[in-house]
Amino acid sequence: MERIYLDANATTPLAPAALAAMMPYFSEHFGNPSSQHAFGSAPAKALRRARGQVAALLGAAREDEILFTSGGTEANATAIRAALAADPNRREIITSTVEHPAVLACVDALERDEGVIVHRIGVDAEGRLDLDAYRAALSEDVALVTLMWANNESGTIFPIEGLAEWAHEVGALFHTDAVQAAGKLPLDLAAAGVDMASVSAHKIHGPKGVGALYIRHGTRFAPLIWGGKQERGRRAGTENIPGIVGFGAAAEMADPAGAAQLAALRDHLETEITKAVPKVRVLGDRRDRLPNTSLMAFEFVEAEAVLMMLDRAGIAASSGSACSSGMIEPSHVLRAMDVPFTAAHGAIRISLTRETTRAQIDRVIAELPPVVARLREMSPFWTQVVEQGEAVS
Amino acid sequence: MQDFSDTLRDHFFNPRNVGTLDGANAVGEAGSIEAGAMLRLMLRVDPQTRRIEDARFQSFGGGAVIASGSALTELVAGRTVDEARALTEDDIDRALGGLPETRRAVCAQGRAALDAALADFGPVRTEAAAMPDPAMPAPDRQPPAYRAALARAQGKPRQMPSGIPMPAAWAEKGAEKGGASQPTATAENPAACRSPGADDARILPATEAQEAIAVARIIEEMRPTFRADGGDVELVDFTGNRVEVHLSGACAGCQLASMTLAGLQARIIKTLGRAVRIVPVGKN
Numbered sequence: 001m002e003r004i005y006l007d008a009n010a011t012t013p014l015a016p017a018a019l020a021a022m023m024p025y026f027s028e029h030f031g032n033p034s035s036q037h038a039f040g041s042a043p044a045k046a047l048r049r050a051r052g053q054v055a056a057l058l059g060a061a062r063e064d065e066i067l068f069t070s071g072g073t074e075a076n077a078t079a080i081r082a083a084l085a086a087d088p089n090r091r092e093i094i095t096s097t098v099e100h101p102a103v104l105a106c107v108d109a110l111e112r113d114e115g116v117i118v119h120r121i122g123v124d125a126e127g128r129l130d131l132d133a134y135r136a137a138l139s140e141d142v143a144l145v146t147l148m149w150a151n152n153e154s155g156t157i158f159p160i161e162g163l164a165e166w167a168h169e170v171g172a173l174f175h176t177d178a179v180q181a182a183g184k185l186p187l188d189l190a191a192a193g194v195d196m197a198s199v200s201a202h203k204i205h206g207p208k209g210v211g212a213l214y215i216r217h218g219t220r221f222a223p224l225i226w227g228g229k230q231e232r233g234r235r236a237g238t239e240n241i242p243g244i245v246g247f248g249a250a251a252e253m254a255d256p257a258g259a260a261q262l263a264a265l266r267d268h269l270e271t272e273i274t275k276a277v278p279k280v281r282v283l284g285d286r287r288d289r290l291p292n293t294s295l296m297a298f299e300f301v302e303a304e305a306v307l308m309m310l311d312r313a314g315i316a317a318s319s320g321s322a323c324s325s326g327m328i329e330p331s332h333v334l335r336a337m338d339v340p341f342t343a344a345h346g347a348i349r350i351s352l353t354r355e356t357t358r359a360q361i362d363r364v365i366a367e368l369p370p371v372v373a374r375l376r377e378m379s380p381f382w383t384q385v386v387e388q389g390e391a392v393s
Numbered sequence: 394m395q396d397f398s399d400t401l402r403d404h405f406f407n408p409r410n411v412g413t414l415d416g417a418n419a420v421g422e423a424g425s426i427e428a429g430a431m432l433r434l435m436l437r438v439d440p441q442t443r444r445i446e447d448a449r450f451q452s453f454g455g456g457a458v459i460a461s462g463s464a465l466t467e468l469v470a471g472r473t474v475d476e477a478r479a480l481t482e483d484d485i486d487r488a489l490g491g492l493p494e495t496r497r498a499v500c501a502q503g504r505a506a507l508d509a510a511l512a513d514f515g516p517v518r519t520e521a522a523a524m525p526d527p528a529m530p531a532p533d534r535q536p537p538a539y540r541a542a543l544a545r546a547q548g549k550p551r552q553m554p555s556g557i558p559m560p561a562a563w564a565e566k567g568a569e570k571g572g573a574s575q576p577t578a579t580a581e582n583p584a585a586c587r588s589p590g591a592d593d594a595r596i597l598p599a600t601e602a603q604e605a606i607a608v609a610r611i612i613e614e615m616r617p618t619f620r621a622d623g624g625d626v627e628l629v630d631f632t633g634n635r636v637e638v639h640l641s642g643a644c645a646g647c648q649l650a651s652m653t654l655a656g657l658q659a660r661i662i663k664t665l666g667r668a669v670r671i672v673p674v675g676k677n
Contacts, residue, residue, distance in 0.1 A: 302429055304455030308405060328429050328455050345429040378411050378459060380433045380451040381426050 001314045004360045008203075008292055009152045009180060009351035010318055014246070015205040021249040022207065025242040032238055034230065043241045050248025054212050057204075057251040058178075058197065059188035067213045067231050068244050072179040073102040075198035075213035076146070078224040078235070079175040080106050082196070083144035084116065086173070086220030090143035092117040094172070096129055096158075097336040099148050103177055104332070107146075117141070126285040127156035127337050135166060142172040149181035149197075153320050153333040153349055154284035155293030157185070164193040173219065179203055179211075183254035184290050195219045201243065205354075206250030210243035255354065262352045263291035269350065269361050270294055276369040279385070281343055283334075292352040295320060297334075297343035300382045301375040304328055306348055309371040315364055320347035342381070397456060400490030404460035409467055414449035420668075421509025423502045427673050428654055430454035430499070432462050434506040436469065438514050443474045457489070457496040461503045464488040469507065478511055480504070498655060505659035509668035604665055605631050611660050612638065626657075629674055636661060637674045 005013070025046060031039030033047050048063075055063045069075045080093065080103070093107050097120045110116040119137035122130045129147065138145075145167040150157045164174040175196040181187060183204035189197055196219065200211040215221055215234070227236025270282050279299040298306065303319030310317055320331045330344035339347065350364065376382035397405070417435035424431035431454060437447040448470045450462030468488050469477045482500035486492050492499060612628045619626045624642035631637070638657075658671045 300426070300453065302454045302458070305405070305459055308402075308456045312406065330429070341427045345426070375459075378408065378451060378462075379453040380422075380431065381453050383413070383451065 002360075003314045003316065004356075004363060005316050006350045006352060006356065006360075006364065007316050007318045008353040008356075009155075009290075009349065011202045011208065012205045012353050013355075014202075014207055015250055015253055017253060018206055018246040018249040022242040022246040025245050029241070033241065034228070034238070043239075046241060046245050046248075047239055050244045050251075053248035053251045054199070057182065057187070057254055058199065058212075058214050059186075059190050059192075060214055061190040062217050064232065065189075065214055065217055067215055067234050068239060068247075069211045069213055069235060070209055070240070071211040072100075072177065072198050072200035072203075073211075074224070075200075075211045076100070076102045076175075076177055077106050078213050079196040079198060079215075080110070080144060080146060081224050082215075082221045083173045083175065084110070084114075085222035087143055090141055090172070091115070092119065092139070092142045094119045094121065094134065094137050094142055094145045094147075094167075096121045096123065096147055098123050098127060098151055098154070098156075098333045099146070100152060100177055100179070103146055103148070121147075123156075123336050125337055125339070127151055127154040127283070127333070128285055129158050129163070134163065138166060138170045138172065140170055142167070142170060144173045144175055146175040146177065148177040148179075149187075150178075150185065150290045151284075151333060152180045153331060153347075154295050154337065155180075155289035155351075156285040157181070157288045157290065160194060161192050164195075168193065178214075180290060180293075183251075183256060184259045184292055186256040189214055189216075201247035201250055204250050204254045207243050207246040210240050210247045212247070259354060260291050262354070262356065265356060265358060265361050266292060266294050266350075266352060268358075269364060270296065272365040273368060276365070277372050280372075281339075283337065283339065283347065290351075292356075294350045294352075296348055296350070297339055298346035298348065298372050299340075299343045300379050300385060301346045301372055302328065303346050303348055305375050306346065306368075306371055309374070310364075310367065313367045313371070315367060318349040318351070320344070320349055396493055397460075398490030398492075400464075400488075401457060401460045401492070404463040404489065405456045408450075408459060408463040410447075410449045410463065410470075411451065412449050413451065414447060417449070419445075419510045419514030421506045421511070421513055422668065422670065423505035423509060423655055423658055424454070424458075425654065425671065425673070426453060430458045430502060430655075432458060432465075432502055432506040434462070434465060434469075434510045436510050436514065438474060445469050445472055445474065445477060454499075455496075457492055457499045458502070460489055461485060461499045465503050465507060474511055474514060477507065480507065501659065502655045505655055505662065508659060508662050512662055512665075512667050607664050608636055608661055608669075611657065611664060615657055615660070634667070634669045635672055636669050637672045640673050 025043065029042040029046065031043050033040050033044035051063045051066050055066050060066060067078070069078060093110070093116055095103055095107055095118065107116070107118045111118045121134045121137060124130065145163065147158050147160070147163055149160050160176050167174040173195045174193070175198070176194050178187065178197040179200045180203065182199040195216045197214040198211065199214070202208040221234060223234050223236065225236045228238070230236055230239055273296060274280055274282065277298065281297045283295040283297055284293070307317060307319055320334045328345070330339065330347065334344045334347055414435040414437055416437050419436040419438050420433065422431065422433045431452065433451045435449045436445050438445050448466035450466050452459045452462040465485060465488070468480060468484065482504050485500040485503045486497070608631050609628050612626060616626060624640060627639045629637040629639050654671045654673070658669065661669050
């Protein structure tokens with residue numbers, strides 16, 4: 001049975017070419033790029049090359065605007081801490097209710113432990129930012145606005161350029177978590193006006209454990225990790241050279257224009273599934289979302305059960321739910337979007353990789369509807385719906 | 394992906410006894426769609442032998458929830474009501490091949506559904522009361538609500554826990570329903586319905602007003618648990634088998650709701666000796 005991987009927003013398979021590029025840096029080119037002797041020169045050169053490759057993917061104006069980190073989470077934490085440290089007079093942060101936990105848990109901790117005031121801007125049913133609330137929260141006390149470029153669950157895209165412009169009007173720094181956007185959308189950070197942006201290698205067919213923070217030249221900055229002079233003193237610690245090399249290779253191979261083609265496959269999937277399955281909602285902003293992402297909520301079934309059955313059929317997808325403290329709850333994103341509780345528990349995220357084929361999507365179209373039907377047959381609520389001919393309230 | 398046992402996976406992928414049961418005379422539910430997990434257990438109990446002849450389930454939930462319904466039906470089929478009452482959460486856990494720690498709440502939910510079903514069949518009887526009363530219709534012919542009402546009517550009015558102030562709203566409600574007197578019950582009253590599965594010293598509330606007070610009391614007792622987690626729960630209304638609560642703060646719409654609502658439901662069912670449904674509602 002061919003296993004079909006449709007969870008690209010969680011992680012992507014490492015590109016063979018990226019792996020090949022990495023291999024020598026585990027062995028013959030083991031040197032420390034900071035060394036003065038010959039062993040350091042190949043790693044130092046590789047580091048420079050990777051920096052250029054990542055800068056090109058993001059549309060950075062200068063290579064030294066790229067700071068390598070251990071991943072998207074560290075990049076986010078660095079940006080948030082740096083913005084607060086840069087101007088001690090500004091003690092407020094604006095973010096949204098649908099950010100990744102890497103941002104939300106970080107600002108929660110700052111609010112709890114350091115008295116930082118956090119404004120969490122809500123979204124509408126399609127996951128679009130409440131622009132009025134955002135404008136109202138902006139003031140000269142705001143150190144940082146951190147808003148994701150594209151949402152990992154719904155795929156909804158925020159209008160980052162405009163949001164950054166508003167932030168700058170009050171002198172706040174603007175950071176975006178671009179982990180999901182990179183490689184899937186054409187990014188031009190030099191033109192976008194953002195001050196900082198986080199990206200992660202393993203979401204673009206690079207290795208895990210490496211990411212980057214883009215910091216616009218001239219942006220006020222303070223390091224998160226102190227120590228040696230690596231990364232121009234902005235991130236201490238000997239560089240993860242194999243990982244960075246793999247990241248660079250993956251960045252060079254990324255094809256945001258090609259990723260746009262995935263939208264046709266994704267739309268085909270949604271069209272056929274909504275035809276075959278009653279009471280399903282397509283979530284997210286259908287006019288402006290990631291081309292590879294589909295979030296569909298099947299009413300009166302629970303997502304984990306759907307995923308288990310899909311997994312047995314060889315199809316790997318994800319849910320908009322997380323298990324914590326004993327039961328399964330809809331994710332903070334679904335709750336923020338105010339998805340009705342009859343549907344929130346049945347939200348399935350299918351995120352395509354650039355390797356996804358039409359044949360694979362057709363297999364999902366064949367396998368998914370019977371799974372939902374089978375679970376609904378077991379569900380007392382579905383029986384009620386069928387009996388009453390309408391949704392239970 | 395959860396680390397489920399092969400036994401659990403087998404129950405999930407090949408569920409036994411799924412569907413509705415004709416002639417069911419003991420039906421119980423636990424959980425809710427809001428909580429993301431719900432189990433309905435349907436039993437057919439022989440009124441003479443009190444043996445569970447058949448069991449079916451319907452379920453909405455994740456893998457562990459659906460598997461628990463399947464395992465529970467196998468666990469109770471063939472047992473007497475009293476044997477089924479004695480089943481514990483650990484028995485359910487064992488029947489599922491051991492649940493991951495994060496899903497242990499599923500056992501409590503299964504236990505609560507079983508409690509509700511057994512309470513629906515009828516109260517624990519003393520020897521005298523266990524003799525069939527020819528004046529009564531056969532239990533399996535009676536709808537659950539009627540049986541519950543009958544059980545309450547048979548018992549003499551029962552004692553309320555002392556020292557519980559009656560909320561004004563409930564006092565009014567009691568007055569409407571014909572008074573909320575505080576009658577007494579004694580061990581000499583063999584017909585008194587006793588709490589199933591509980592230590593039998595407790596006496597069931599009799600009137601609606603008394604039930605309402607008992608429900609209000611349980612919710613008050615559980616509030617610190619909710620508050621400790623940054624939320625709150627309030628009783629909004631209680632009519633028939635429907636207990637409406639308002640969840641706020643960190644409780645609203647989260648896993649805490651399902652966890653604690655299952656616990657709340659189990660406690661209310663034990664106290665009232667009949668099945669109730671917990672319905673989270675908005676506050677008006």
